[in-house]
Every structure is written in C-alpha cells, then in structure tokens.
Amino acid sequence: MHGFTVKEVVAVPDLFLTAIKLTHDTTGAQYLHAARDDPNNLFSVQFRTTPMDSTGVPHILEHTVLCGSQKYPCRDPFFKMLNRSLSTFMNAFTASDYTMYPFSTQNAKDFQNLLSVYLDAVFFPCLREQDFWQEGWRLENEDPTDASSPLVFKGVVFNEMKGAFSDNERLYAQHLQNKLYPDHTYSVVSGGEPLAIPNLSWEQLKQFHATHYHPSNARLFTYGDLPLEQHLKQIDQEALSKFQRIHPNTQVPSQPHWTSPREEHVTCSPDAMAPDATRQNTLCVSYLLGDITDTFEAFTLSLLSSLMTSGPNAPFYKALIEPKIGTDFSSVVGYDGSTKEASFSIGLQGMAEDDAEKVKNIIHRTIDDIIETGFEDERIEALLHKIEIQMKHQSTNFGLSLASYIASSWNHDGDPVELLQISNSVLKFRQALRENPRFLQDKVQHYFKDNTHRLTLSMSPDDTYLDKQASAEERILQEKISALSDSDKKDIYEKGLQLLDAQSKTQDASCLPALKVSDIAPTIPITPVHMTKADGVPLQLCEQPTNGLVYFRAMCSLNTLPEDLKLYVPLFCSVITKLGSGSMDYRQQAQQMELRTGGMSVSTQVIPDCTHMDMFEQGVLLSSSCLERNLPHMFQLWGDIFNSPRFDDRERLRVLVMMSAQELANGISDSGHVYAMTQAGHLLTPAGELLETFDGMDQVKFMKRIAEMSDLTPVLRTLPRIKKHLLNPKNMRCAINATPQQTSKSVAHLESFMKDVAGNKKHFKAVRPNVVERPLDVRNVSGASRTLVAHPNFQPCHMKTFIQMPFPVNFVGESVRTVPYSHEDYASLCVLGRMMTAKFLHGEIREKGGAYGGGARMGGGGLFSFYSYRDPNSVQTLSAFSKGVNWVKSAKFTQQDIDEAKLSVFSAVDSPVAPSSKGMSVFLSGITDEMKQRHRERLFDVTRENLLDVAERYLSVGNKTCGVSILGPENDVIKRDPSWVVQQAEKNRQEGQSQHQA
Incomplete structure (x- = not known):
C-alpha cells in the first residue's frame, strides 16, 4: 500500500488494539500502526541519534528543525501550529540515543495538517544560521542595541541546560550514565553540557541532520481510529518518496564488559533546602544488565527490580531506607531500560560522607540475602496484579504512552509488537517460576553477585561548585572573545541586530495549514451523573466503560480544622495511607494495597468557588481504584484507615518525613515557575493563601523544618487531631465511576463501609477566627451540595x-x-x-x-x-x-x-x-x-x-x-x-x- 509492504498483523486483546507492522519499500523506513477505538489519534517519528560529543547537537537540532521548513518557511511553525490546531499534544524529545517528534489530536483534518508540518520539519528543515544562534548558542552583546555592552553567551538550549544541570538529581543521573557506558554515545551529554555547547558550529549541525534524519534511520508510529491507508499515502507522497535508501550506520555497539568494578566521584552545588547540611551526599551502585531487545529478559529484570526496591516490603527499602542512613533512594534507582543495554542502580541520597562504606556493604549484603531467601509469593502476585490494573486502566494519552513505551527497544531493532503482548510475558514468567522456584534468585546471582561491570558513583556538595561553573564559563567566553578581531566584533553586533530585527517582525504564517473556529464543535457532549446517598452520605455515580475497574473518590471537608493544623495537612495526606492501620503494620498494609487495589492516595484540595473570588472549598480527596472482585477489600482498607490508623510508629514517620522533605526540595528546580506563580498569588485571594500553605514554598520550608526536628513526638500528636476532623463521614461526599453492571455492587460495599465508620460521626465545632462559614447549596444537575468557606472582609x-x-x-x-x-x-x-x-x-x-x-x-x-x-x-x-x-x-x-x-x-x-x-x-x-x-x-x-x-x-x-x-x-x-x-x-x-x- 502506497509504497509500504505489510509485514505482520497481530491482535493484542490485552490493550484492545491491532498492531500492523510495515516497511517502506524504497527507503526501508520502519512503520508501526496501532489500530484502536480511540479518537485521540497520535503520530510520532523517531530517529536514532547518536552524538559523539557533549555539544548537544541532537538537542539543538530538535529545536532548530522546528524553526521552519521548505514548505513552511515561516519562523517557528511548531509554536505557531499550537495556535492553529486542536492538538491534544505537541512536542519533541531528545533522549540519549533517539529524537522523537509526537503529536496527537481528535480532529481528522487537524491530523493531516499537523502530519504535513511535522514531516516537512524533520525531513526538509531550513536550518537557518539565525535559528541556530537563537535556539542553540551565540555570542552577542548583553544589550544587542549597544555595541559597547559586554559580549555574553545566549541561546535557548544553552540556558535550558544550565537550568537542567542546576538540578542535582539530573546532574547525578547524567554522570552515572556517562561513566557506566564510557565507550560510545552514552558517554556524552545528548542534551548538551553547557560548557561544551559553544563548541558546536552551524556546519556540524547541518551535517548531523544529513546523516541522522533520513527515512532509512526513521521509525514511524501511528495510533487511533483513523484509517491507516490515508496516513501511508500522505507520508509517502509528502516525504518518503523523495528519498533513496542509505545505510545510516547509527547502530550503538554493545558496551564492552569490564573485568573489574570501578569507583568514581563527582561534585555538585549544595542544596539550600536540605534538612541537614552535613548529609548531602549521594552514593549509588550501578550494574550493566542485558540487551533491552530481549523482551522477556527485560520484562523479568524490570519485575525483579520492583521486587528489590519498591515499597516498604522490598529488601533494599528495609536495608537502606529504614535505618535512616539517607533521606531517600538515589535519584537513579531500579531498572533503566532507556539504553541499548539496561542497567540497575541502587543507592541513597541525603547521606553523610562517612556512611559511604556502610552503604556499599549493605548493598552487597542485601544481594546475598536475596539470593538466599528469594521473594514471598504474595509479593510477586501483588506485582502481577499491578500489571493487570495498568493494562485495564485507560488514560487519555494512551497513544503517547505506547509510543514512549516501545521507543527504546524499537530504536535498537527490538520487536515493538512483542513488547505490546504483555500477557505473553506474564504467562512465560509464571511458567519460568513453576519450572525453577529459584528463577529470580539465579538472575540476582548472575546480574548482580557475579557481575564485574559495576560502577559505584558518589557525589558530594562543593560550596564553590557554582563559582567554579561560572568561572569555567567565563574562561571559555574570554577565550572566544580574545580570538575575535575588531571586525569580528562588529560582525557579531550587526548579526545581533539582524536577529533582534527578525525576532521583532510580525511573521507571515499564512503558509501554514490551520483549522477555523468554525471547525470546533459548538456544544459539549453531556456526561450523565446520577445522585444518590450511601448511608446518608451524598454519592455521585457516573457509569463509564472502565474495563472492569471501579474508581472511588471521597471529598472530606477541612472546615472544622483549627488554623494551627493547616500546615500539617499535606504531611498528613502523604503519611495516612503508609503508617499501617487496624491489625496491619505498614508493611502488611502496603502489601494488601498492592494485592487488592490500583493504589490508594489522599491529597489536599483548594477549590476556588466558580462564582465568587473570596470563597473556596477546602478539603482532602481520597482516591483509589480496584477490580470488581476486590471491592470489599478496598473498602475494608479505607475502613481501617478511618477507624484505627496507627500513629504510634515514630521511626516510620521519620522515614516518611525525610523522603517527603527531600522530594519537595528536589522538585523546585523542575517546577520553579509554579512555585513563583503560587507565591505571587498568595495574598490576592483567600484560596491563594491556602494554596501557598499546602503547595508553595511555605510548605517546602515547613517540611524542611520538620525534617530537622530531633524529636517528632509533637508531630505525631497532631496527626490524630487532624484525622478526627478530616476522616468524618459527616463532612464527606463520594463519587464512583464504574460500568453499569458494577455500580450497584459498588454502592452496596460503600454503604457497608459508611456504616462501619459511623462511629466517627461526632460533630466538631469550627474553630475559625475571621472566617464566616456558610453552606452554599450549589445545585447542579444532580443536586449535590458543597460547603464553601467565605471571607467577606478579605483585603x-x-x-x-x-x-x-x-x-x-x-x-x-x-x-x-x-x-x-x-x-x-x-x-x-x-x-x-x-x-x-x-x-x-x-x-x-x-x-x-x-x-x-x-x-x-x-x-x-x-x-x-x-x-x-x-x-x-x-x-x-x-x-x-x-x-x-x-x-x-x-x-x-x-x-x-x-x-x-x-x-x-x-x-x-x-x-x-x-x-x-x-x-x-x-x-x-x-x-x-x-x-x-x-x-x-x-x-x-x-x-x-x-x-x-x-x-x-x-x-x-x-x-x-x-x-x-x-x-x-x-x-x-x-x-x-x-x-x-x-x-x-x-x-x-x-x-x-x-x-x-x-
């Protein structure tokens, strides 16, 4: 069909799709189509990109190809299409060894428009020098309009990577990969090392495109309910038919195995938000595993990794996290299948330098223990249950998830269809365990105990780190400047003015395809919801095709909670499902949650009123899901949390506090703009004030102070006080999403849960100075009511x-x-x-x-x-x-x-x-x-x-x-x-x- 030959058609009932594998006859381009009854159609093209230096050439190229192409020569068609389409996703990614360009949309005409722009961008880009300066790097006067202002480095990717490497977790992960695979493309920074980016020339960028961005080096993927034939016709006509086959020679060779383990050390900047200045070291041991294109071996090692590291029952969690030697696992932990040969890493962050030997010994001892004792059957079942849930759960970006899931293995010529047949791997796994009860222990012996390709990487803070980085950048800048003649400097100034002029001009984007406002549906589809009550508690039912999963939510009001407890609510939410309850300690509770549910969580909610600026709803949201057969178990777990949560384990709380504080501190460099906006708005509305308390820098600092406390008894005392106010059926409303057949069963189990926790129905008086509370009956179609808090005198x-x-x-x-x-x-x-x-x-x-x-x-x-x-x-x-x-x-x-x-x-x-x-x-x-x-x-x-x-x-x-x-x-x-x-x-x-x- 249209220059392609169909190689294979495979039904994948687990994922409700049919996979069609094709090859383009002339160029050899590989193609996979996942036909599925989903209107959110996706296209993605990926190229194997294997840089051999850290100038960031694939990353800068990813930015630059999106700056204009032969058919669409206007500047920045990519960003312009964001406003000319109804795309549900548009982006591009640079991984260590591939670059991917995906988009998705629910509109067929839009799909063709975006496909045309994407194909032209990657195969026929303009790659103008001016775009390279803007997106990659350039020397320019600090003030481009003032020739006497100092010359500095500028460029979007240059600044992006400076920002990326200000994140110590990202820095550590990068060093770890570079040093574990030192002999080929993984030894360099594909995104660009800020100090190496200024070594890249425009000519090198164009050369990299010519050798890597060719159909013979491409893998194309489409997903959804649009007809495949139309895609093939457009892709062949607009792009592939214009090329002949080449041999790109971009294969990544296997990493030669070391005959003895290695140790390395790197430094980073100190973390101002770390709970303890003397404990900011990271140490991790990484093992080189097998080739990721062996689908079953990769599946087995991924499962094995979860058994070793995930949750409080995992041996490495018990051995490393619970003794509180560090604040959390290292930023790279567990199985990583993003490189040609996978790796497994285990270690700690937030530890003292003196504990390095201790941690190494614990890691080796734990591996010996696993080889000796193996894993409980129940833990293996819990993990396989998790896979079953993941296959049934429907996300809105399923196509994008599939594209990402198959990308690495397919990139190295693995079989993407085999990867999608997850049930086959599960059956094979069960069979292997039956035939050899020591199947997993033998893998641990082979890949960990006997493996000499092992890297131990430590990282410590250096107070002068940022100064050294700045000095190194200044040195490179001065070297560049000292090589310039006066006429070069004049040239730089004039080019700077030309770039500024181009950036300031209104662009003619008329060459780009666009949907019209008239293409948008005038009305929204109605979602029917039905209101009822479960033992007196308001309940919203929404019947949906959920593949046999039941989704439960409960909103619990915070209106009676005393003001002094507000700062503690996010901590309460993060620990309440992890401390144990009823007759179960936290390990047994975690095991039951994994065996019986798709997860149970509690989160803070600050919901501004949709009619009044100074009113809002405050509460916590309970969320969980399960297969129908596990409904009684799921509600029993919630019942235990409501009736008899355990607030007596100080050591367990210490572990959870340290992990939570570390996670918040690590997250700032990734979400700094969100923190800035939350802080900026915190005095503008009452809801904004509470949002800063729950989710802003106030909460980061508060958790840092809690983590610094030598005795957590006062914190433990606040948890039952909060629980008394929150986990109270009087202040609750619930929602269930399930198939029509499951709804009545779900309601019956919810009713018995409500009766079980009825003892909590005592009424609490509000202790709320300066706040007028008034129940607002926001009558919706279904008659649910929400109690809002009003601040009539808010300034x-x-x-x-x-x-x-x-x-x-x-x-x-x-x-x-x-x-x-x-x-x-x-x-x-x-x-x-x-x-x-x-x-x-x-x-x-x-x-x-x-x-x-x-x-x-x-x-x-x-x-x-x-x-x-x-x-x-x-x-x-x-x-x-x-x-x-x-x-x-x-x-x-x-x-x-x-x-x-x-x-x-x-x-x-x-x-x-x-x-x-x-x-x-x-x-x-x-x-x-x-x-x-x-x-x-x-x-x-x-x-x-x-x-x-x-x-x-x-x-x-x-x-x-x-x-x-x-x-x-x-x-x-x-x-x-x-x-x-x-x-x-x-x-x-x-x-x-x-x-x-x-």
Missing part, C-alpha cells in the same frame, strides 16, 4: 517577593486578581492569555530573552498569571510582562490572532477525559455541563473589543491588584530596591533550628 494585598536559590537561572511569576470562572469576562481573559503568549511574550521571553519558556494564562482561581521558566533574566522579564499588556492595548493584533488564540483555548477545553475522570469537574468544583457550555459560548463570542476592555480594566497599571515573585540566583538590582521582600534559602536552616528551640 487583597500587593507584594513583591524574591527567594534567593542556588540556581544559575530564574523563575519569574506575576499574578493579577481578576474574576471567577462563571464571570462573563473570564472567557475573554482566557483568550487574552493565549494570544499574548503566542503573539508577544514567546518572542520577548524565549526568542529574545533566551528563557526556555514563558507566557500568560488564566487560572481557575480567578488569577491571571505571567510566568517564565529557566530564564537568564528577571527584572527584564517583568518589564516584558508589562510590555505585553501595552501591546494588547495598542490593538496591534488581528482577527486571525484572536481566532488562533481561541483554537488554542479550545484544544485545552476539549482535551480528552478518561472514563475514570468523567464527571469529576462537577463533583470537585461544582462546574456543571451547563456552566461549561455557557463558558464555551462566551469563548466563541470573544471580540477584539472584549480583549481591549479586559486588558484595560484588569491588567493596566493602576487598575491591577497583583503580586510578583522571583526564584533565582543572587540579584543586586532587587536587593537595592526596598519594594522587594528578599528571602534567602540559605538562612532557612538557622530560622528552622531557632524555631524548634523556641
């Missing part, structure tokens, strides 16, 4: 906060108080945020400023937020936010710009919802289908006048109530400005300790 307050962090880049946030979801201006602000991002802020913050990302968006809590991510600038970015508002007010945008922004908003509004999550917006937020339809109609109706009006009324200087926050490195400009409140992460340790003493 929003403007505040500028700078939080100094040991990062070489900034995260900037500015939040403005506007209107709630149901207000008529909300739709206009949504469209305004998208338009401002695409048409102005992207150019200012990313293209000119060199940040990895930035933009504006309207949040559900009525806050309009500006943000930037991994940004070399701070105050300049705040000025770009202001310029963005002025750009809107100057009315330089067109009707086309408005329509594109609407498309972008609708692609989010209409993103697919999994059967497990249908009806959740009305259950959690009280937002009914009718309200969504009204919002939809308002989006369609947004006009130019509406946009000018909301920009003036809400975002203009003088009219706006806003907060500003920056997380970033030391900043003298801000320190000299008295309008900023400066917080230094480094000082938190002393503050924390003095508070404990107090």
Whole structure:
C-alpha cells in the first residue's frame, strides 16, 4: 500500500488494539500502526541519534528543525501550529540515543495538517544560521542595541541546560550514565553540557541532520481510529518518496564488559533546602544488565527490580531506607531500560560522607540475602496484579504512552509488537517460576553477585561548585572573545541586530495549514451523573466503560480544622495511607494495597468557588481504584484507615518525613515557575493563601523544618487531631465511576463501609477566627451540595517577593486578581492569555530573552498569571510582562490572532477525559455541563473589543491588584530596591533550628 509492504498483523486483546507492522519499500523506513477505538489519534517519528560529543547537537537540532521548513518557511511553525490546531499534544524529545517528534489530536483534518508540518520539519528543515544562534548558542552583546555592552553567551538550549544541570538529581543521573557506558554515545551529554555547547558550529549541525534524519534511520508510529491507508499515502507522497535508501550506520555497539568494578566521584552545588547540611551526599551502585531487545529478559529484570526496591516490603527499602542512613533512594534507582543495554542502580541520597562504606556493604549484603531467601509469593502476585490494573486502566494519552513505551527497544531493532503482548510475558514468567522456584534468585546471582561491570558513583556538595561553573564559563567566553578581531566584533553586533530585527517582525504564517473556529464543535457532549446517598452520605455515580475497574473518590471537608493544623495537612495526606492501620503494620498494609487495589492516595484540595473570588472549598480527596472482585477489600482498607490508623510508629514517620522533605526540595528546580506563580498569588485571594500553605514554598520550608526536628513526638500528636476532623463521614461526599453492571455492587460495599465508620460521626465545632462559614447549596444537575468557606472582609494585598536559590537561572511569576470562572469576562481573559503568549511574550521571553519558556494564562482561581521558566533574566522579564499588556492595548493584533488564540483555548477545553475522570469537574468544583457550555459560548463570542476592555480594566497599571515573585540566583538590582521582600534559602536552616528551640 502506497509504497509500504505489510509485514505482520497481530491482535493484542490485552490493550484492545491491532498492531500492523510495515516497511517502506524504497527507503526501508520502519512503520508501526496501532489500530484502536480511540479518537485521540497520535503520530510520532523517531530517529536514532547518536552524538559523539557533549555539544548537544541532537538537542539543538530538535529545536532548530522546528524553526521552519521548505514548505513552511515561516519562523517557528511548531509554536505557531499550537495556535492553529486542536492538538491534544505537541512536542519533541531528545533522549540519549533517539529524537522523537509526537503529536496527537481528535480532529481528522487537524491530523493531516499537523502530519504535513511535522514531516516537512524533520525531513526538509531550513536550518537557518539565525535559528541556530537563537535556539542553540551565540555570542552577542548583553544589550544587542549597544555595541559597547559586554559580549555574553545566549541561546535557548544553552540556558535550558544550565537550568537542567542546576538540578542535582539530573546532574547525578547524567554522570552515572556517562561513566557506566564510557565507550560510545552514552558517554556524552545528548542534551548538551553547557560548557561544551559553544563548541558546536552551524556546519556540524547541518551535517548531523544529513546523516541522522533520513527515512532509512526513521521509525514511524501511528495510533487511533483513523484509517491507516490515508496516513501511508500522505507520508509517502509528502516525504518518503523523495528519498533513496542509505545505510545510516547509527547502530550503538554493545558496551564492552569490564573485568573489574570501578569507583568514581563527582561534585555538585549544595542544596539550600536540605534538612541537614552535613548529609548531602549521594552514593549509588550501578550494574550493566542485558540487551533491552530481549523482551522477556527485560520484562523479568524490570519485575525483579520492583521486587528489590519498591515499597516498604522490598529488601533494599528495609536495608537502606529504614535505618535512616539517607533521606531517600538515589535519584537513579531500579531498572533503566532507556539504553541499548539496561542497567540497575541502587543507592541513597541525603547521606553523610562517612556512611559511604556502610552503604556499599549493605548493598552487597542485601544481594546475598536475596539470593538466599528469594521473594514471598504474595509479593510477586501483588506485582502481577499491578500489571493487570495498568493494562485495564485507560488514560487519555494512551497513544503517547505506547509510543514512549516501545521507543527504546524499537530504536535498537527490538520487536515493538512483542513488547505490546504483555500477557505473553506474564504467562512465560509464571511458567519460568513453576519450572525453577529459584528463577529470580539465579538472575540476582548472575546480574548482580557475579557481575564485574559495576560502577559505584558518589557525589558530594562543593560550596564553590557554582563559582567554579561560572568561572569555567567565563574562561571559555574570554577565550572566544580574545580570538575575535575588531571586525569580528562588529560582525557579531550587526548579526545581533539582524536577529533582534527578525525576532521583532510580525511573521507571515499564512503558509501554514490551520483549522477555523468554525471547525470546533459548538456544544459539549453531556456526561450523565446520577445522585444518590450511601448511608446518608451524598454519592455521585457516573457509569463509564472502565474495563472492569471501579474508581472511588471521597471529598472530606477541612472546615472544622483549627488554623494551627493547616500546615500539617499535606504531611498528613502523604503519611495516612503508609503508617499501617487496624491489625496491619505498614508493611502488611502496603502489601494488601498492592494485592487488592490500583493504589490508594489522599491529597489536599483548594477549590476556588466558580462564582465568587473570596470563597473556596477546602478539603482532602481520597482516591483509589480496584477490580470488581476486590471491592470489599478496598473498602475494608479505607475502613481501617478511618477507624484505627496507627500513629504510634515514630521511626516510620521519620522515614516518611525525610523522603517527603527531600522530594519537595528536589522538585523546585523542575517546577520553579509554579512555585513563583503560587507565591505571587498568595495574598490576592483567600484560596491563594491556602494554596501557598499546602503547595508553595511555605510548605517546602515547613517540611524542611520538620525534617530537622530531633524529636517528632509533637508531630505525631497532631496527626490524630487532624484525622478526627478530616476522616468524618459527616463532612464527606463520594463519587464512583464504574460500568453499569458494577455500580450497584459498588454502592452496596460503600454503604457497608459508611456504616462501619459511623462511629466517627461526632460533630466538631469550627474553630475559625475571621472566617464566616456558610453552606452554599450549589445545585447542579444532580443536586449535590458543597460547603464553601467565605471571607467577606478579605483585603487583597500587593507584594513583591524574591527567594534567593542556588540556581544559575530564574523563575519569574506575576499574578493579577481578576474574576471567577462563571464571570462573563473570564472567557475573554482566557483568550487574552493565549494570544499574548503566542503573539508577544514567546518572542520577548524565549526568542529574545533566551528563557526556555514563558507566557500568560488564566487560572481557575480567578488569577491571571505571567510566568517564565529557566530564564537568564528577571527584572527584564517583568518589564516584558508589562510590555505585553501595552501591546494588547495598542490593538496591534488581528482577527486571525484572536481566532488562533481561541483554537488554542479550545484544544485545552476539549482535551480528552478518561472514563475514570468523567464527571469529576462537577463533583470537585461544582462546574456543571451547563456552566461549561455557557463558558464555551462566551469563548466563541470573544471580540477584539472584549480583549481591549479586559486588558484595560484588569491588567493596566493602576487598575491591577497583583503580586510578583522571583526564584533565582543572587540579584543586586532587587536587593537595592526596598519594594522587594528578599528571602534567602540559605538562612532557612538557622530560622528552622531557632524555631524548634523556641
């Protein structure tokens, strides 16, 4: 068909799909199609990319091919298509040894449009020198308009990788891979080592494209319910038919095995948020395993890895985590199948340097213990149960998950269809265990005990690390500058002006295909929900095709909780399902959860009211899922947690606190923009204030202080107090998503659960100063009611906060108080945020400023937020936010710009919802289908006048109530400005300790 030959057609009933394997006759391009009854269709093309240096050539190429192509020569068609399509996903990834370009959409015409743009981008890119400077690296005057300003390094990938390597976990993982596979492509940094990026030339970039981005080196994947024939025809006509077969020679050879183990050491920057300054070391032992294209061996080793490391019953958890030698496992832990030959790693972070030998001994001793005793049958069954649940659970991005799942093995010529047949591997695994009860122990002996290809990598903080990095960068910069003649410098200045001019010009994107607003469905599909009660507790039922899984949620109100306990709620949520309950200790509880459920979790919820800015709902959400046969067991587990949670194990709590504090500290460098926006909005609405308490830097610092406490008894005492208020059926409402056949069974089991916990129905008086609580009967189609907290006298307050962090880049946030979801201006602000991002802020913050990302968006809590991510600038970015508002007010945008922004908003509004999550917006937020339809109609109706009006009324200087926050490195400009409140992460340790003493 259309230049392709079908090689294999295989039904995969486990995943409800048919896999069709093809080869392109002329070029040899490999193709896999997964036909499945899913409207969220996906396309992906991946190339095996094997760099031999750390200049980041595949990563910079990934950015640059998306900057214009033969058929679509306008600058940045990729970002422009975000606003001309209804895509549910659009991105590109650079892995260690492949580069992948996936997109998904539910619209057939959109699929063809995006396919055309993607094919042209990867096979026929412009690769202009100017795009290489912008996306990769360049020398440029600090102020491009001032030839006398100093020359500096700029570039999106250059700044992105500086930001990426400010994350110590990422840094460690990179070193580990480079040193475990030292003989080929895995020994270099495919994303780019910031100090090596300036060694890459434009010529080398073009050469890399010519040798790697060829159909003979490509693997194409499509998924969904659109006909395969149409895809093949378009792919052949628009791209593959224009090539002849080559031999790309990109194969990755096997890593030669070492005859004896090795040890290495690296350094990193100290972590200002670490609970203990003297315990910031990481040590991990890594083993080289087998080739990932052996599907069954890879499956076995992956299972074996989970048995060894996952959960409190795992031998390495008992041996390494519970003695509290470190705060958590090392950032790389367990099986890693992302390279040609897999690896297994085990170790600790947050440990003292003196404990290194102790940790190594424990690791070797634990391996001996496993070989001797093996694993309990029940643990193996729990793991196989988890696989069964994962296969049945339907996610909204199933196609993308499949593409990622098969990418590595397929990249090295493994069989992708074999990978999808998970049941076959499970059957084979059970058979192997029956034939040889020591099957797993023999694997441990072979891959761990007898394996001489073993690396022990330690990492310790160095107070001068960031200074050394900065000095090294300065040295490379000066070397580059000293080699320049005056005419070179003049040339750099002129090229800088040309780039600035190109970035400032309005681009003609008329060559790009686009959907029209008229292509968007005018109405939303209605999700029927049915309201009933289970033993007096409100219950929402939503019948959905869930593949035999039952999804249970319960919202428990926080309204009676005393104010002084609020900071502890996230900790309570993270530990309540992990401390043990009833007759079970935490190990037995974890085992039963794995055997009987798809997971049980509790999370904080701050839900702004959709009609009023100063009202919100506060609570915790209980979530779990199970197969129908396990319904009684799941509710029994919840019953034990409600009736008899265990709050007596101080040592277990210490372990959970350390892991939680470490996880929060590690997460800042990845989600800095979210922390900045949360901080910026925390004094603008009552909900914003609570959100900062639960999810902001306040919570990170609080958990750091808890982790520093020598005695956790006071914390243990607060947990039962919180439980008394939260786990109370009087303050609950529930929801169940299941198939029609399972619904009545689910309700019956929920009723008996409610009767079982009825002893908790004592009523608690609210201890809530300055808060008026009033039950608001938000009548939805189904008559559920939600109790909201009102703050009638709340006064929003403007505040500028700078939080100094040991990062070489900034995260900037500015939040403005506007209107709630149901207000008529909300739709206009949504469209305004998208338009401002695409048409102005992207150019200012990313293209000119060199940040990895930035933009504006309207949040559900009525806050309009500006943000930037991994940004070399701070105050300049705040000025770009202001310029963005002025750009809107100057009315330089067109009707086309408005329509594109609407498309972008609708692609989010209409993103697919999994059967497990249908009806959740009305259950959690009280937002009914009718309200969504009204919002939809308002989006369609947004006009130019509406946009000018909301920009003036809400975002203009003088009219706006806003907060500003920056997380970033030391900043003298801000320190000299008295309008900023400066917080230094480094000082938190002393503050924390003095508070404990107090």
